[in-house]
Amino acid sequence: MIKISNLSKSFQKNLIVDDVSIQIEKGEVLALIGSSGAGKSTFLRSINCLEKADCGQLDLDGFHVNFTNITKSQKLELRKQTAMVFQHFNLFQHRTALDNVKEGLKIVKKMSDKTATEIALKHLEDVGLSDRVNYYPKHLSGGQQQRVGIARALAMEPKLLLVDEPTSALDPELVGGVLSTIKATAAKGQTMILVSHEMSFVYEVADRVIFMDGGRIVEQGTPDEVFNNPKSPRTEQFLQSYKNR
Amino acid sequence: MSVKLFDIDIVISSIPKLLQYLPKSLYITFVSMIAGLFLGLIFAIVRMKKIPVLSQIIAVAISFIRGTPMIVQLYLTYNGIPLLLKYINLQYGTEYNINDVPAMLFVLITFSFNEAAYNSETIRAALMSVNKGQIEAAESLGMTYFQVLKRVIVPEALVVAIPPLGNALISLLKGTSLAFVAGVIEMTAQGKIISSSTFRFFEVYLALAIIYWVLTIIIEQILKLLEKKFSISDVHTDVQKRKWTSLFNRDREVDR
Ligand SMILES: Nc1ncnc2c1ncn2[C@@H]1O[C@H](COP(=O)(O)OP(=O)(O)OP(=O)(O)O)[C@@H](O)[C@H]1O
Ligand SMILES: [Mg+2]
Numbered sequence: 112m113i114k115i116s117n118l119s120k121s122f123q124k125n126l127i128v129d130d131v132s133i134q135i136e137k138g139e140v141l142a143l144i145g146s147s148g149a150g151k152s153t154f155l156r157s158i159n160c161l162e163k164a165d166c167g168q169l170d171l172d173g174f175h176v177n178f179t180n181i182t183k184s185q186k187l188e189l190r191k192q193t194a195m196v197f198q199h200f201n202l203f204q205h206r207t208a209l210d211n212v213k214e215g216l217k218i219v220k221k222m223s224d225k226t227a228t229e230i231a232l233k234h235l236e237d238v239g240l241s242d243r244v245n246y247y248p249k250h251l252s253g254g255q256q257q258r259v260g261i262a263r264a265l266a267m268e269p270k271l272l273l274v275d276e277p278t279s280a281l282d283p284e285l286v287g288g289v290l291s292t293i294k295a296t297a298a299k300g301q302t303m304i305l306v307s308h309e310m311s312f313v314y315e316v317a318d319r320v321i322f323m324d325g326g327r328i329v330e331q332g333t334p335d336e337v338f339n340n341p342k343s344p345r346t347e348q349f350l351q352s353y354k355n356r
Numbered sequence: 357m358s359v360k361l362f363d364i365d366i367v368i369s370s371i372p373k374l375l376q377y378l379p380k381s382l383y384i385t386f387v388s389m390i391a392g393l394f395l396g397l398i399f400a401i402v403r404m405k406k407i408p409v410l411s412q413i414i415a416v417a418i419s420f421i422r423g424t425p426m427i428v429q430l431y432l433t434y435n436g437i438p439l440l441l442k443y444i445n446l447q448y449g450t451e452y453n454i455n456d457v458p459a460m461l462f463v464l465i466t467f468s469f470n471e472a473a474y475n476s477e478t479i480r481a482a483l484m485s486v487n488k489g490q491i492e493a494a495e496s497l498g499m500t501y502f503q504v505l506k507r508v509i510v511p512e513a514l515v516v517a518i519p520p521l522g523n524a525l526i527s528l529l530k531g532t533s534l535a536f537v538a539g540v541i542e543m544t545a546q547g548k549i550i551s552s553s554t555f556r557f558f559e560v561y562l563a564l565a566i567i568y569w570v571l572t573i574i575i576e577q578i579l580k581l582l583e584k585k586f587s588i589s590d591v592h593t594d595v596q597k598r599k600w601t602s603l604f605n606r607d608r609e610v611d612r
Contacts, residue, residue: 159496190498201489205511205588215497218507250592260493267497 112136113271113302118167118178120150120157127153128164129326135271138300142307142317142334146349150326151306152198155273158304159195160186171270191219194269198276200256202248208235208259209244212266220267234262238292254285258292265296272296272303279308290316310353314338322346366556370563373550378567380542384532387464389525392471399476400483414476421473426466430537433466459539466538467528474524482517483509515586522579526572533568543567 113135120128127150135141143151157164157178164178171192176185202211212231216222222230235244238258248256257277264272277293278286290312297303297316307313313320313334320337322330322345330343341347399414421429438454445452486509494504533544541549543564551560 161492161496187498187500190496195496197489197493199489201493203490203493203508214507218503219498246592247588249588
């Protein structure tokens with residue numbers, strides 16, 4: 112089980128994530144929804160130490176860190192246990208798809224070139240890019256780039272996958288491929304936190320949904336509970352704005 | 357017998373005489389370029405990290421170097437360092453001999469700092485141009501800062517930095533012709549010597565110009581090759597795969 116407790120993060124004097132605690136079971140898909148500026152990305156990035164949280168704790172299968180006084184080696188260990196999929200893919204531009212996926216395996220996990228290549232090829236095959244392994248990011252479509260990003264993250268076999276709006280930088284016709292990749296990943300039992308504005312996808316794929324507003328958790332429950340019977344008027348208002356689109 | 361107005365034979369025969377001093381010119385160029393890159397990187401990091409005092413001193417020094425002619429800087433070091441030595445001798449009773457300082461040292465110091473000033477701005481801009489997302493991606497994989505620097509930041513920054521650094525190298529090569537000011541004999545100084553003994557000024561200087569021009573063309577071609585190697589073409593081709601990264605990680609090609 113993964114437990115994040117009392118995480119807070121402020122920029123200058125603004126409290127952006129306000130004392131958020133969550134628990135995730137192994138294999139669970141936890142979706143984070145909420146309006147723009149709610150602090151969803153900041154929360155995800157704090158878990159991965161891309162932002163330094165003011166305070167909070169994390170328990171990950173017996174690995175424990177306190178964000179207030181996290182050490183360098185804890186930070187590296189935490190990042191080895193987790194992996195991130197970015198809104199803007201963030202692929203290494205001067206490396207091919209294959210090398211993007213191999214990078215962490217070789218440099219962080221110190222695998223041999225042969226082993227890294229085998230694992231990377233398998234993950235690229237899983238995301239349907241076997242015919243693009245030697246392409247550079249700029250020769251791939253946005254959707255293909257994002258699938259490389261997913262393969263790169265999954266190759267590290269993270270205990271927790273952090274996914275931040277994987278499709279919001281994509282043209283509509285490319286969204287489907289990425290969503291089905293994430294769905295397949297979820298079906299394999301990958302534990303993940305997914306931030307998304309694709310409400311019907313969240314409804315379909317998530318085991319549990321958390322609605323965040325103003326840096327706080329307003330409501331959580333199964334997709335059915337949150338989407339069909341929201342308890343908080345704020346949640347209802349938020350969901351309504353989507354239906355009206 | 358009348359003297360020819362222009363004698364091509366003298367141009368041709370001057371070339372080997374001038375080339376005797378090519379190693380000197382190249383020596384000044386490459387030593388100053390390497391020292392300038394190294395110092396420039398340090399200057400750039402000091403300024404990017406905003407290290408107090410040091411950062412301000414470097415900013416002023418860079419502004420001074422960029423704002424004054426090279427020849428004046430050479431005069432300043434050439435006359436300033438002996439002055440400094442005299443002062444030290446007087447102040448501390450030491451007996452450094454000004455005449456023991458090789459002329460080449462004045463030249464190398466001036467050129468190195470001059471290069472450092474220009475390169476530090478190039479390096480700073482290149483390091484800052486590296487896309488933050490790629491750095492975060494590398495960090496999130498669990499890389500240490502040094503690994504991120506080596507695997508992501510430097511390779512990405514090089515693509516941006518190569519053309520301006522190449523231009524700096526070419527200016528430097530041509531700038532070495534000023535070294536005579538400090539009493540170092542390199543190609544241009546040799547040209548002055550030959551021409552004043554033969555009185556065929558135009559021919560000798562034409563030979564000199566041709567040598568500099570050819571050298572510049574060679575450097576330009578090498579730079580073009582480097583640039584091509586370091587950039588990724590607009591369309592995918594099977595041939596170009598991995599040629600770029602092979603410079604940084606020598607892993608085998610993957611056949612598929
Ligand atoms: N580096 C930063 N410096 C200052 N403020 C920041 C920084 N990053 C985020 N913020 C602020 O934090 C707030 C939350 O941002 P965040 O990106 O977490 O929102 P979000 O819920 O992910 O929104 P969206 O759905 O638009 O992605 C915003 O008001 C933003 O301006
Ligand atoms: Mg966001």
